[in-house]
Amino acid sequence: MSKHLIELINVSKDYEGDAALQNVDLYIRDGEFLTLLGPSGCGKTTMLRIIAGFVLPTSGKVLMDGEDLSGVPPYKRRVNTVFQKYALFPHLNVFDNIAFGLKIKQVPKSEIERRVNSMLEMVNLKGYDKRWVDQLSGGQQQRVAIARALVNEPEVLLLDEPLGALDLQLRKEMQVELKRMQQSLGITFVYVTHDQEEALTMSDTIAVMRGGVIQQIGTPQDIYNEPKNAFVADFIGESNILPGIMKDDFKVEFNGREYECVDKGFGKNEPVEVVVRPEDVDIVDPYNAHFEGEVKSILFMGVHYEIRVESGGFVWTIHSTDPVMPGGKVGIQILPDAIHIMKKPPEDVSGESE
Amino acid sequence: MKRTLFSYPYILWMALFILAPMLFIVYHAFFENGRWTMEYIKAAFEDAVYFKVLLRSIMLAFEGTLLCLLLGYPTAYMLSTMKKSTAALLSVFFILPMWMNFLLRTYAWQVLLGSSGIISRILSFFGFSDVLLLHTEGAVLLGTVYNFLPFMILPIYTVLIKLDKSHIEAANDLGADGITTFFKVVFPLSMPGVISGITMVFIPAITTFAISRLLGGGKYRLYGDLIEQKIVSDGDLGLGSVLSLILLVLVLISIVIMQKAEKTAGSEGGTLW
Ligand SMILES: Nc1ncnc2c1ncn2[C@@H]1O[C@H](COP(=O)(O)OP(=O)(O)OP(=O)(O)O)[C@@H](O)[C@H]1O
Ligand SMILES: [Mg+2]
Numbered sequence A: 001m002s003k004h005l006i007e008l009i010n011v012s013k014d015y016e017g018d019a020a021l022q023n024v025d026l027y028i029r030d031g032e033f034l035t036l037l038g039p040s041g042c043g044k045t046t047m048l049r050i051i052a053g054f055v056l057p058t059s060g061k062v063l064m065d066g067e068d069l070s071g072v073p074p075y076k077r078r079v080n081t082v083f084q085k086y087a088l089f090p091h092l093n094v095f096d097n098i099a100f101g102l103k104i105k106q107v108p109k110s111e112i113e114r115r116v117n118s119m120l121e122m123v124n125l126k127g128y129d130k131r132w133v134d135q136l137s138g139g140q141q142q143r144v145a146i147a148r149a150l151v152n153e154p155e156v157l158l159l160d161e162p163l164g165a166l167d168l169q170l171r172k173e174m175q176v177e178l179k180r181m182q183q184s185l186g187i188t189f190v191y192v193t194h195d196q197e198e199a200l201t202m203s204d205t206i207a208v209m210r211g212g213v214i215q216q217i218g219t220p221q222d223i224y225n226e227p228k229n230a231f232v233a234d235f236i237g238e239s240n241i242l243p244g245i246m247k248d249d250f251k252v253e254f255n256g257r258e259y260e261c262v263d264k265g266f267g268k269n270e271p272v273e274v275v276v277r278p279e280d281v282d283i284v285d286p287y288n289a290h291f292e293g294e295v296k297s298i299l300f301m302g303v304h305y306e307i308r309v310e311s312g313g314f315v316w317t318i319h320s321t322d323p324v325m326p327g328g329k330v331g332i333q334i335l336p337d338a339i340h341i342m343k344k345p346p347e348d349v350s351g352e353s354e
Numbered sequence B: 001m002k003r004t005l006f007s008y009p010y011i012l013w014m015a016l017f018i019l020a021p022m023l024f025i026v027y028h029a030f031f032e033n034g035r036w037t038m039e040y041i042k043a044a045f046e047d048a049v050y051f052k053v054l055l056r057s058i059m060l061a062f063e064g065t066l067l068c069l070l071l072g073y074p075t076a077y078m079l080s081t082m083k084k085s086t087a088a089l090l091s092v093f094f095i096l097p098m099w100m101n102f103l104l105r106t107y108a109w110q111v112l113l114g115s116s117g118i119i120s121r122i123l124s125f126f127g128f129s130d131v132l133l134l135h136t137e138g139a140v141l142l143g144t145v146y147n148f149l150p151f152m153i154l155p156i157y158t159v160l161i162k163l164d165k166s167h168i169e170a171a172n173d174l175g176a177d178g179i180t181t182f183f184k185v186v187f188p189l190s191m192p193g194v195i196s197g198i199t200m201v202f203i204p205a206i207t208t209f210a211i212s213r214l215l216g217g218g219k220y221r222l223y224g225d226l227i228e229q230k231i232v233s234d235g236d237l238g239l240g241s242v243l244s245l246i247l248l249v250l251v252l253i254s255i256v257i258m259q260k261a262e263k264t265a266g267s268e269g270g271t272l273w
Helices: A044-052 A094-104 A109-122 A138-150 A168-185 A196-202 A220-225 A230-235 B002-030 B039-046 B048-081 B084-099 B102-113 B118-125 B137-162 B165-173 B178-189 B191-207 B211-216 B223-233 B237-272
Strands: A004-015 A018-029 A033-037 A059-064 A079-082 A156-160 A188-193 A205-210 A213-218 A240-248 A251-254 A257-260 A270-276 A282-284 A291-300 A305-311 A314-320 A329-333 A339-343
Touching: A004 A044, A004 A188, A018 A044, A018 A188, A018 A213, A033 A044, A033 A196, A044 A079, A044 A156, A044 A188, A079 A138, A079 B165, A094 A109, A094 A138, A094 B178, A109 A138, A138 A156, A138 A168, A168 A196, A188 A196, A196 A220, A205 A220, A205 A230, A213 A220, A213 A230, A230 A240, A230 A270, A230 A339, A240 A314, A251 A270, A305 A329, B002 B039, B002 B237, B039 B048, B039 B237, B048 B084, B048 B137, B048 B191, B048 B223, B048 B237, B084 B137, B102 B118, B102 B137, B102 B211, B137 B191, B137 B211, B165 B178, B178 B191, B191 B223, B191 B237, B223 B237
Parallel strands: A033 A188, A033 A205, A079 A156, A156 A188
Antiparallel strands: A004 A018, A004 A059, A205 A213, A240 A251, A240 A270, A251 A257, A270 A339, A282 A329, A291 A305, A291 A329, A305 A314
């Protein structure tokens, strides 16, 4: 878990002047499950394509095992990809699609059969081996794409939103299955997803991206509990984000009131951004409260209620297991360790990695 | 309802120019002065010459189609890898001759291959005098290939440029180098284009006439020439009609075979067609 298997050094990619990736520095450890998380168009697919060798970086380089990959064509890289758009071969049936890589490596027939069949079982497609791929549903095609890549047991597997087309239950099953395969085979995963919950539950490391720049890299816990900036905080879970002023160490003012907090080391009266998670805002008796607000709406979400409360011009999003009356007044309390203070970003969000 | 209404002129057109001549031929093949006759059928099958010419036509069509495929596929492939604008410019060279009348094109070859033509002169300059170019079987084959090559290139090219590049990437990703990717992915996926190319060359080639008369000097008569001769020169409408019918059956059989092949390639080629 310590060797740097893949390293991206100052990698940038421009498409006709538009930057898809900007000065990305990133290393991926051997056996690690690294997730690239970010909104649409932030450069996740571009990053995978650079590692796979389909796209050459405009500048910077990619190392694998310390060796520069610049001149190495995709078919020689010890990497396999689960493509975002599957890219299954329409002229081959399910079995031959999955067996494609093994046949090229001239693996013996009996072993191909064994490995393909166990893959089919793993992705829940037993008995589908003779089907043409255009006779499969989107979710089934996606699972064939996973099997086709994983069956080769590559050193590194690049997965571009591999579970996007699956329903919730199947997605959960496949998450467990993929994680299990990843650990038992010791494959390094570079995993792309939009889904922050998926990222948090599966990854060893998460890299949050925006506009071709890595905003933060860290363990799921780090990213969730100590987001580096308001974008990361908002992207990983919902957040209440509001401007504030750091009055002193452990003292911050926002929304017209002063609060105790656990952060220090900011300048006196420095403008900051304050992030409070919806589940960290407590609804309490009015006489214990920091302030009162009016309940604007309440929505049942399954496990909890999502409640919107207006106070002093700001609408708080609150997650609570207890319902409240819409239109009524409630008391609100925000404890010191619920308050996360972020530096105000310079106009342009410039990212840093690790 | 509206749709059927709009198709009436088309149906009328078909009836007038396709069905009527067909019935006309069938009538003349089997009737003489309003009475049923098997004379012409017998004549067509009794004389071995007709069979020999038919065989030659089939052979030439096969050879011509094969040559067109061998020349056309690489050409189409190269065109498909070029920039769109370059490919468009180059394909003008293939399409331009198609705008010229087929007979004119063939006359041009007659001049080029003639004993005082430019090719003979170049050859004799290098010491190869009196090489017979015109009036050979090779000349007939050349004429066939030249005339029908574009019909091979275009359908293959059309399939190749529509080919989803992500399949090529997927093959590379799974460890296939350029050549392996070509044989395992690109070529199988272009099969629908190959099959329609073969259809579009083989059928006109088997029914062609005039090429062999102009370039083969009458020594290598083809079935099309035979029909033309029977009907136009000999005025033997009955025999000419029977020969036409035989050719028609042959064409229908090859169309059925091609469609069968296309269907298999189609189910494999998935979304391509
Ligand atoms: N071949 C290309 N030509 C030009 N621009 C491209 C190309 N591929 C990607 N881009 C641009 O690069 C940026 C990053 O694209 P990329 O596909 O990496 O995003 P992504 O993070 O994978 O998004 P999504 O989550 O929607 O798949 C986008 O702005 C996109 O428009
Ligand atoms: Mg993408």
